[in-house]
Amino acid sequence: MGTSITTWENVSAYFTFADSPTMLVLFSIGVAAIVVGLVGSIMKHEKEAFKNHK
Amino acid sequence: MATETTLESLQTALDSQQAVFDMHAAMNVEVFYWWCTAIMLMIHAGFLAYEMGASRSKNALAAGVKNILALAVIIPTFYLFGWWIYLSFPAGLIPTSVAGALPWSTSMGPDVTDMGSGIFWAAFALFGATTGSILSGAVIERIRVSAFLILAVLLGSVVWILAGAWGWHPDGWMLTKYGYHDVGASGVVHAIAGFFTLGVLINLGPRVGKYINGVAQQIKAHNLPMTLIGLMMIIFGFFGFLGGCIIFNVDTTGWTTIYGTPTNLSAFAFNTLMGFAGGVIGCYIATRDPFWTMSGGLVGIISVAAGLDLYDPGLAFIIAICMSFVAVGTAKFLEKMGVDDAVGAVGVHGITGFLAVILVGVFAGGTPNVGGNPDITLYGQTLCAIVIAVLGFVPGYLVSLLLKKLGMLRVPASVEDLGLDEVEILAHPYPETVPASIAKS
Numbered sequence: 001m002g003t004s005i006t007t008w009e010n011v012s013a014y015f016t017f018a019d020s021p022t023m024l025v026l027f028s029i030g031v032a033a034i035v036v037g038l039v040g041s042i043m044k045h046e047k048e049a050f051k052n053h054k
Numbered sequence: 055m056a057t058e059t060t061l062e063s064l065q066t067a068l069d070s071q072q073a074v075f076d077m078h079a080a081m082n083v084e085v086f087y088w089w090c091t092a093i094m095l096m097i098h099a100g101f102l103a104y105e106m107g108a109s110r111s112k113n114a115l116a117a118g119v120k121n122i123l124a125l126a127v128i129i130p131t132f133y134l135f136g137w138w139i140y141l142s143f144p145a146g147l148i149p150t151s152v153a154g155a156l157p158w159s160t161s162m163g164p165d166v167t168d169m170g171s172g173i174f175w176a177a178f179a180l181f182g183a184t185t186g187s188i189l190s191g192a193v194i195e196r197i198r199v200s201a202f203l204i205l206a207v208l209l210g211s212v213v214w215i216l217a218g219a220w221g222w223h224p225d226g227w228m229l230t231k232y233g234y235h236d237v238g239a240s241g242v243v244h245a246i247a248g249f250f251t252l253g254v255l256i257n258l259g260p261r262v263g264k265y266i267n268g269v270a271q272q273i274k275a276h277n278l279p280m281t282l283i284g285l286m287m288i289i290f291g292f293f294g295f296l297g298g299c300i301i302f303n304v305d306t307t308g309w310t311t312i313y314g315t316p317t318n319l320s321a322f323a324f325n326t327l328m329g330f331a332g333g334v335i336g337c338y339i340a341t342r343d344p345f346w347t348m349s350g351g352l353v354g355i356i357s358v359a360a361g362l363d364l365y366d367p368g369l370a371f372i373i374a375i376c377m378s379f380v381a382v383g384t385a386k387f388l389e390k391m392g393v394d395d396a397v398g399a400v401g402v403h404g405i406t407g408f409l410a411v412i413l414v415g416v417f418a419g420g421t422p423n424v425g426g427n428p429d430i431t432l433y434g435q436t437l438c439a440i441v442i443a444v445l446g447f448v449p450g451y452l453v454s455l456l457l458k459k460l461g462m463l464r465v466p467a468s469v470e471d472l473g474l475d476e477v478e479i480l481a482h483p484y485p486e487t488v489p490a491s492i493a494k495s
Contacts, residue, residue, distance in 0.1 A: 012168075013160035013161070013167075013168070038123075038127065039200050042199050042203065045478070053469055053476075053477045
C-alpha cells in the first residue's frame with residue numbers, strides 16, 4: 001500500500017503514496033501550513049512568556 | 055571458437071563504454087555538489103557558535119535557537135518557492151513560466167534520471183540559509199524569534215534568490231545587459247544580506263545599554279573564544295560555498311564560472327586563501343582586536359569573491375587588506391550613527407560585498423563574457439551593485455518597519471533585561487556556573 005512503483009523498469013520520477021497532482025499540491029500546502037504554524041506557535045509562546053515576566 | 059569482430063560489434067562496445075562514462079560523469083557532478091553542500095553546512099555550525107559566543111550569557115541559547123530555526127524554515131520555503139523564483143525571474147520582476155520548479159513538479163523530487171535538480175536546489179537552499187545567518191548575527195539579544203523568522207524567510211527564500219536570478223542565472227538581465235560578474239556571490243549573497251540587515255537594524259534599534267547619553271558602549275561577548283572558533287568554521291564552510299559557485303562540466307569544457315567563462319578550482323584556491331590572509335592581516339592592523347582579526351578572514355574572502363577567477367593572487371591580497379579597513383570603518387561609522395550591529399555584519403558582508411562587485415569593474419573591466427553577453431565594465435558592475443543594495447535594503451526596511459508598527463519586532467525592555475534564555479527558552483547555557491557576584495561574597 002502506498003507505493004506507485006510496481007517495477008523498476010523505465011522508472012524516472014516517482015512519488016510513492018503521492019503519485020497524483022492533487023496529493024502533491026496538498027503536500028505542498030501542508031509544508032507551507034506547517035511553516036506558518038511554526039511561526040504562529042512561536043508568536044503565541046512569546047506572548048505568554050513575555051506576559052509571565054512582566 | 056573466435057568471435058568475429060565487425061564494425062557493428064565495435065560500435066556496440068563503444069556505445070556501451072560511452073554509456074558507462076556518461077553515467078560516471080553525471081555521478082561525479084552529483085558527488086562534487088553533494089560534498090560542497092555538506093561543507094557549506096559548516097558555515098551554519100560556525101554562525102551558530104559565533105552568535106552564541108557573541109551574545110551575553112543570558113541570551114546565548116536564544117541566539118542559537120534562532121539561528122537553528124532560520125535554517126529549518128529557509129529550507130522548506132526555498133523548496134516551496136525559492137527555486138521557482140530563481141528559474142522564473144531572470145528577466146526582472148515579470149516571471150517566465152517555469153512549471154518545472156514548482157514543488158509539485160516531477161523535477162522537485164526523486165527521479166532516477168535526474169542527477170542535477172536536487173543537488174543544485176540543495177546548494178542554493180544553503181546559499182539562502184547563509185543570508186539568513188548573516189541577518190541573524192546582527193540582530194541578536196533583542197529581536198523576537200517570530201519576527202526574525204519572517205524576515206529570514208523573506209531574505210533567504212525570496213530577496214537573495216531574486217538577485218540570484220538577475221545576476222547569477224545564465225539568462226539574468228544583469229549578465230545579458232551589463233556583463234555582470236560576481237562568481238563568488240559577493241553581491242548576490244553577501245551585499246544583499248548586508249543591506250537587508252541594515253534596513254532591519256534601523257527599525258530594530260540598539261540593545262538596551264548600548265548607548266549611554268548617546269555614547270556607544272561595548273557590550274562584551276560572553277565567550278569570545280567560541281566566537282573565534284565559529285568564525286574559523288565559517289571560513290572552512292566557505293570552501294564548500296565557493297565550490298558550489300563553479301560549474302562542473304562533463305564534456306571537454308572543464309570547469310567554468312556560473313557565467314560560462316573558463317576557470318578552475320586552482321584559480322579559486324589561490325585567491326580565496328590570499329584574500330583570507332589579507333583580510334586577517336588588514337583587520338588585525340586596523341583594530342588589534344581578536345574578534346575583528348578573525349572577522350577579517352571573512353572580509354578578505356568576500357572582498358575578492360566576485361573576481362576569484364580573474365585576480366592575480368597578489369592583487370587579491372592587497373584588495374583584502376584595503377577592504378578590511380573599509381569594513382572596520384563602516385562598523386565604527388554605523389555605531390556612531392546609532393546602528394547597533396552586534397557582529398559588524400553590514401560592514402563585513404554588505405559594504406564589502408557591494409564594493410567587491412564594483413572592484414571587478416575596476417580591476418577586470420573589459421574582460422569578455424561568452425555567449426554574446428557584454429564585456430565586464432565598471433559602469434555595469436557599479437549599476438548592478440546599486441541595484442543589489444537597493445533590492446536588499448528596501449524589503450528589509452519596509453517589512454521590519456511593518457513588524458515594528460504592529461509591535462511584533464522587538465522583545466519588551468523588561469525581557470531584554472532579564473535575558474531571553476530565562477524568559478523564552480526556559481533553559482540555561484551554563485546551569486552549574488556560579489555567578490561571579492555570588493562567588494565573591
